[in-house]
Amino acid sequence: MESGKITPVQMALLLYAVITPTAVLLVPGAIARHAKQDMWLSPFWASLIGFLTVYIVVQLHRLYPHKTLIQYSTDIAGTFVGKMVGLIFILSHLHGAGLVIRAYAEFIVGHFLLHTPLSFVMGTMGVVCAVAVRSGIDVLGRLAQILVPVVMIWFVIIVLLLLPDMDLGNILPVLEDGIWPSVKGSIILQGWFSQCVFMSFLLPYMTNRDDGQKWGNIAVIFIIMTLLATNLMTLFVLGNIAEDFLYPVMGAVRYTSIADFLEHVEVIVMAFWVVGAFLKIAVFFYAVVVSLAQWIGMSEYKPLVFPVGFMLFFVSIWAARDVVELGRFVGTVNAFYILFTETIIPLLLLLIAKWQKRAAFSGQNGK
16 A cells, blocks of 8 residues: 655654644634633643544554554444444545645635635645655655754744734733633644544554654644744734734734835745645645545555545535635534544544453453
């Protein structure tokens, strides 16, 4: 199915790319509506789901070390139920990839390429991702190793440029209404951390699989740091109006003006978004084609890449009528939907697998 290999660091970078780009751009405004000035605390509560999901995936991988989530679902739940579980993952990841493509295109067309057809922006990104996916997991790993550090540097530059416009007093009063608002805001973000389940499709191809949990947790820690910095930056610059923005980071960056010379640095956000969206879509895309190939019993996933890419184009059109509906879905239903498919179902599979192993061990001792 896959002859390429990735290092533990590349796995962590791919995991970082799966969660961070869309979370940075779309989530702060939705969190601010619930958590207000305590929005900076929400990533900490949401990260508990990330650490839990990493633990679940690693434990399942240790029980079935050479298989992905699609393959060991049938081993754990039986052929019929396992196939249904696999179909749920395929459809949810297909839908997720379509949502990311649509969100990417809406942002680019809405802010930069105002007269470019939405379908053209979505189609070109789909083609580029298809070529990357068809090249194999090792190519995706190398791309992440090159591009993610560049994106991190861009992010640090944005934060530094906004320092003169920050008002640290916007964080006060801390916990004015107790801890609940920040916990409520974290519910939206939990869905993003649930996407650590994509480790299931990366661990079988790691050069040192024993380091999976260590580097998965490191990825979660870096994601927390990035989201903490994003929420603080948004809060310090925009204050209590952050909740009124669909893309608060873009709203904050437009305040940048240094000596009437360095302005319009929102192009950095566009570059951040293009690179991050490309890696995220590519990982989703890869998971879909590998899952589908394993689900129908194919020995090779590459023949499915372009047909699935064609399907993704139509899913991205169908995903939402406009950017307002897309934002409403991301800020409400999406969190519970992803949490159920990406964390709850794998947790149930792990519990069943542990019970089966214990029952089999007890049976052998009884004999």
